Amino acid sequence: MSSLADLRQEYARAELTHAHVADDPLDQFRTWFDEALDADVEEPNAMTLATAGADGTPSARIVLLKGLDARGFQFYSNYESQKGTELSQNPHAALVFWWAPLERQVRIEGRVDRLPDDESTEYFHSRPRGSQLGAWASPQSQVVDDRAELEENLASVQAEYEDDDPIPRPPHWGGYVVRPTQIEFWQGRPNRLHDRLRYRRANEQDDWTLERLAP
Secondary structure, eight states, X not given: OTTGGGOOOOOOSOOOOGGXXXXXXXXXXXXXHHHHHHTTOSSTTEEEEEEEOTTOOEEEEXXXXXXXXXXXXXXXXXXXXXXXXXXXXXXXXXXEEEEGGGTEEEEEEEEXXXXXXXXXXXXXXXXXXXXXXXHHHOOTTSOOSXXXXXXXXXXXXXXXXXXXXXXXXXXXXXXXXXXXXXXXEEEOOGXXXXXXXXXXXXXXXXXXXXXXXXX
């Protein structure tokens, strides 16, 4: 661990200017995401999701982006998990994507809403059957005695829904959409003078303002 201060990476793959980006940040995100796919970035839809409860204490974890449309960035979870509880208390979140091979980062902030039930159900039924059963079996973020308890829960729901196809969606499980008010695109540059372009707006009805931030 004594070498941590000496770990550093020089970035020089690309540059980012106003001339390089789309007028709409969602279009710009799609362009960068497609480039991450083309570069074979491992799990390019993995994103850090940061939330905070009523007391303001932050927490963060990696989740997977599962949809993007004009409303915003979509993911799915247990409503009774830590993230779900915090979002019910404070419906705002931040997302971060890190695509190391491209020396790129995207930061997103916005209000969070639950997706409509029919959309959550449609996505739930698109998941592998094992994942559907797991959503019933796991009391996400709750303390359990041991691994055996989870495996017993899984065996129980497997028996309960053995003849069900499709399996019903748990009422405590569904989707969220992060409706962005800020989206920042970060491109690594030499000498730590990174390019940072931020789109921001006060609400969903406003036009986007594009500005450069100092690194």
